[in-house]
Amino acid sequence: MIDAQTRRLTLWHLSVAFCAFLIACILGFYQVVERSGIFPALQSAKVYFASVSTHGVLMAYVLTTFFIMGFGYYTAATSLKRPIWHPTLAWAGFGLSLLGTVLAAIPLLLGRASVLYTFYPPIQASPWFYIGAALLVVGSWAWCAVMLVMALVWKRENANRPLPLAMYATTLNALLWLWTSVGVALEVVLQLIPWSLGWTQTIDPGLARTLFAWTLHPIVYFWLIPAYIALYCFVPKAAGGFLFSDEIARLAFLGLVLFGLPIGFHHLYVDPEQAAGWKLLHGIGTFLVAIPTLVTGFTVLASLEIAGRLNGGKGLFGWIGTLPWGNPMVLSAILALLMLILGGFGGIINASYALNTMVHNTAWVSGHFHLIFAGTTVIMYFAIAYHLWPRLTGKALYSNHLAPVQLWLWFSGMVLLSTPWHVLGLLGQPRRISSVTYHSLLTLSWQPYELFMIMGGGLLLASAILFGYLLVKTLTHSALQADLDPAYAETPYPHKNLPAWLENFKLWNLIIGALMLLSFGIPIAQFFFLKTYGSTPWGY
Amino acid sequence: MHIDPLEKKWVYIALATIGFFLGVIALTAWIGGIYPPSNVETINPARLHLSEEFAENKLGLKIQPDGSIKVVMVAGRYGFYPRRIVVPADTPITFRFASLDVLHGVHLPMTNLNTMIVPGYIAQVTTKFPIPGDYPLLCNEYCGLGHDFMWSKVTVVDKQTWKHEFGGRP
Ligand code: HEM
Numbered sequence A: 001m002i003d004a005q006t007r008r009l010t011l012w013h014l015s016v017a018f019c020a021f022l023i024a025c026i027l028g029f030y031q032v033v034e035r036s037g038i039f040p041a042l043q044s045a046k047v048y049f050a051s052v053s054t055h056g057v058l059m060a061y062v063l064t065t066f067f068i069m070g071f072g073y074y075t076a077a078t079s080l081k082r083p084i085w086h087p088t089l090a091w092a093g094f095g096l097s098l099l100g101t102v103l104a105a106i107p108l109l110l111g112r113a114s115v116l117y118t119f120y121p122p123i124q125a126s127p128w129f130y131i132g133a134a135l136l137v138v139g140s141w142a143w144c145a146v147m148l149v150m151a152l153v154w155k156r157e158n159a160n161r162p163l164p165l166a167m168y169a170t171t172l173n174a175l176l177w178l179w180t181s182v183g184v185a186l187e188v189v190l191q192l193i194p195w196s197l198g199w200t201q202t203i204d205p206g207l208a209r210t211l212f213a214w215t216l217h218p219i220v221y222f223w224l225i226p227a228y229i230a231l232y233c234f235v236p237k238a239a240g241g242f243l244f245s246d247e248i249a250r251l252a253f254l255g256l257v258l259f260g261l262p263i264g265f266h267h268l269y270v271d272p273e274q275a276a277g278w279k280l281l282h283g284i285g286t287f288l289v290a291i292p293t294l295v296t297g298f299t300v301l302a303s304l305e306i307a308g309r310l311n312g313g314k315g316l317f318g319w320i321g322t323l324p325w326g327n328p329m330v331l332s333a334i335l336a337l338l339m340l341i342l343g344g345f346g347g348i349i350n351a352s353y354a355l356n357t358m359v360h361n362t363a364w365v366s367g368h369f370h371l372i373f374a375g376t377t378v379i380m381y382f383a384i385a386y387h388l389w390p391r392l393t394g395k396a397l398y399s400n401h402l403a404p405v406q407l408w409l410w411f412s413g414m415v416l417l418s419t420p421w422h423v424l425g426l427l428g429q430p431r432r433i434s435s436v437t438y439h440s441l442l443t444l445s446w447q448p449y450e451l452f453m454i455m456g457g458g459l460l461l462a463s464a465i466l467f468g469y470l471l472v473k474t475l476t477h478s479a480l481q482a483d484l485d486p487a488y489a490e491t492p493y494p495h496k497n498l499p500a501w502l503e504n505f506k507l508w509n510l511i512i513g514a515l516m517l518l519s520f521g522i523p524i525a526q527f528f529f530l531k532t533y534g535s536t537p538w539g540y
Numbered sequence B: 001m002h003i004d005p006l007e008k009k010w011v012y013i014a015l016a017t018i019g020f021f022l023g024v025i026a027l028t029a030w031i032g033g034i035y036p037p038s039n040v041e042t043i044n045p046a047r048l049h050l051s052e053e054f055a056e057n058k059l060g061l062k063i064q065p066d067g068s069i070k071v072v073m074v075a076g077r078y079g080f081y082p083r084r085i086v087v088p089a090d091t092p093i094t095f096r097f098a099s100l101d102v103l104h105g106v107h108l109p110m111t112n113l114n115t116m117i118v119p120g121y122i123a124q125v126t127t128k129f130p131i132p133g134d135y136p137l138l139c140n141e142y143c144g145l146g147h148d149f150m151w152s153k154v155t156v157v158d159k160q161t162w163k164h165e166f167g168g169r170p
């Protein structure tokens, strides 16, 4: 049984995350309908951009950060088998992040911060928006501290044992997030807040974009790592088998953290303020970071195959049918991998230094990240929620039949939403538009795809509501449940001599520092040598 | 450390695939000269109208002394100026953009004319358009509530027609 403090912490974090998610899904559905132009009465750029800004911030920052913090507390307490270190610090972080969320949400909903979740200057939002965003991040640093200290204390007491895999990955994720958030923190604290308060007159958008790019790529691994933890640590056991390789999993997590950080310039491929050589360097790193993901795909599939064969599957593909498809964890993993394959293909195109210009900032990009973020990542968040909820509330999941239905709905909705979205991008539709007004024949070819997107959005909204319903019903109506133990997958090979360097976090910090200096040092320093011209603030 | 032989094989396959992709990218960059737009060149966005290159009467298509074609455009809410340009097909054209207000992006659909226009910096792209026709020149970065109304027009005509009807006249 998990201690009450941990259960409360995790439940509160996940509840905030999923409330944000549900609100944002309603906004998302409104957006697909509005932008299609099929209902002229709905058309309003003002409402649309307030909505997209809120949807983006809730999904990318609030859902993710709170979910990851909550899941991290659960992982630390259950895998290390001890209570949370300094729960007051954890609650303080929670409170600060929540305060930041509320401070940012007010101007967002009032249309005073319609600057989208990327808030690129010199369009300026209400200072409260930037202050709120900063507090959300600062609150999450408390979580990082708790995770790192718990891992280090455990290491000190268990000198000869490796950290449990789930905790190893969580510790790396805390480290990753600290490094990741520095870029945007510098941008917000040194540039945006003073400028939005009127303390400085101008801002350099080139420097701001460079700092934001520092954060914008590794943040996706911050979001993704919990999904991978579930793939490695929960899925094999839920499927009835073993984790194929614990060592490879550790290397994959390490690879994501090392190579995920110094590559943000693939978001700046077509930016004029950075030179081609740096972009190529970051481009090479971007391809390297595909390797941990390719390896993950293999190891997870191999683990599923082991399970399928243990369940009696024979022949080349017979093991697929004997997997427990009705188990939410296993089903999510299969659907997540399918979306990861499709999304990974698109990602290779985006990452390609030159090919990127064909799709940059078109609707393709929105399609791509919905597929891989709202698809692969979020479907694993659902699986984790179904896995954790009974263990946190002490109640059996309200319905074991509706959970797979919800997951299938999400998957079909996402395919239906993101496939036409990709096509629209290839047909030249820009991202972030509230209506289709261009006087060009080209726009005629866009219309049927908009219609499919609405259908996809409808399925997704239905799925999201069903998800919320299941969690609430479990809390309020379910019978008591017996099996409350955490269920981490085992590996058929005992750890023999796991090399010590895997857990030498000091060493990895130094290496990350060197890589960051190499890839961002001169590109950031150049703004202090170049004769640059700041921009005055603009409304929208 | 225990790594299964199968897994080792897969890692080699992954490395080889990624290596192949990177090789193709490096080759097209170094041999084909295909780079994304990346000239680090600054300009005062508040004084574009007084600048040598981006003053209102200097904008549009220019034939350079060496015969190459340059197009100078200003991006501002909500349009790319001049609003309409005619260019020859299959001819290298160098575009230079500057923003007079906020961040914009510019994309000519189905082509690789695609660059961010960051205020304070000049964005430069050289490309060729193989297929004649009327193209919308769209803004592809959120720049305010009128973002979806920000477009101009590029007409690509075949080389001969362009020479006879538009040659020398921007
Ligand atoms: C009901 C399901 C959803 C629908 C119908 C939906 C739809 C949309 C639409 C139409 C946009 C505007 C894109 C544009 O104007 O170019 C958008 C933006 C966005 N969506 Fe979703 N979405 C959904 C779920 C999600 C989820 C689950 C996530 C991530 C966890 C997500 C993340 C984002 C982000 C970060 C943006 C901001 C993009 C930007 O600023 O360019 N969405 N979504």
Ligand SMILES: [Cu+2]
Residues within 6 Å of the ligand: A216, A217, A218, A220, A264, A266, A267
């Ligand atoms: Cu990225």
Ligand SMILES: [Cu+2]
Residues within 6 Å of the ligand: B104, B105, B139, B140, B141, B142, B143, B144, B146, B147, B148, B150
């Ligand atoms: Cu725009």
